[in-house]
Amino acid sequence: MNDTMTTATIEADPKVPIIRVTRDFAATPAQLFRAHTDPELFVRWVGPDGMTTTLDRWDASTGGSWRYLAARNGMEFGFHGCFHEVRPDRIVQTFTWEGDPDGVALETLLFEDLGDGRTRLRAQSLCDSFEGRDAWLRSGMEVGVDQGYAKLDALLAAGRIAGTVEGAEA
């Protein structure tokens, strides 16, 4: 644990309407997979500080779907999507913020083993226009990303995320 918060690298692709987020964790791929699929763990780290996340629907498996509500200061935000593919090294899902109900992004998360108990998360969000993509970048999303991942770092440091996935090797 140190005083400086690790920040994610957030990049706007120049050629296609994609946001790419890269972040290293002191975790195995199996731990990052659990953090993104176990409903009790997921709600404990996703989103910015002070936001309370409640799952309305959660089936983190290939062909499943999800919906959660994020609340802070009396405001509530809904998000939903479906899981195209869920496997130990890769999650592909759709993502809609219900404040823009017809907007849909296609998200791909990759868990890349760096060895020595470290894993690089590569997240890609594909939008259908540069305008939509750039609106996300201007929304202050980096605060939620960095504060969320800092909570995930803390869960990992506290030993709250087991290193094995049911049905998969650690």
Added chain:
Amino acid sequence: MNDTMTTATIEADPKVPIIRVTRDFAATPAQLFRAHTDPELFVRWVGPDGMTTTLDRWDASTGGSWRYLAARNGMEFGFHGCFHEVRPDRIVQTFTWEGDPDGVALETLLFEDLGDGRTRLRAQSLCDSFEGRDAWLRSGMEVGVDQGYAKLDALLAAGRIAGTVEGAEA
């Protein structure tokens, strides 16, 4: 019925890796919605002539998923995805051809009422690279699109697709 087959307009967006298909039908939006969601109807028109489609999984509702196998001349092709949103005027789903298992497109279908029993189908396929998008365009996809929609025209002309949707107004 006439001798000249109606062809779809297939366009490659110059700015984003999207294929746009536009096709008018002698159908109501409710009929086109049924043709895309009713499993028994869907398999009767999707894909090129001579291809036999068998559903492996089919839940055409928001948060549902699908998988089908298309067979011709002893070859079999698998396709699967999840339904992000299914509503009378719009279907958003993911799409993977299992010959390229990590490739995923995000598809949006819109049913635009033209009046007088005609509806314009606008389909958008969003890929995560221009290379992937252009490979689809070079694959001969227009044959499957045009032959499939010709089969759908024939089902409509034969009165095989009811004009109302369960739970929705015609």
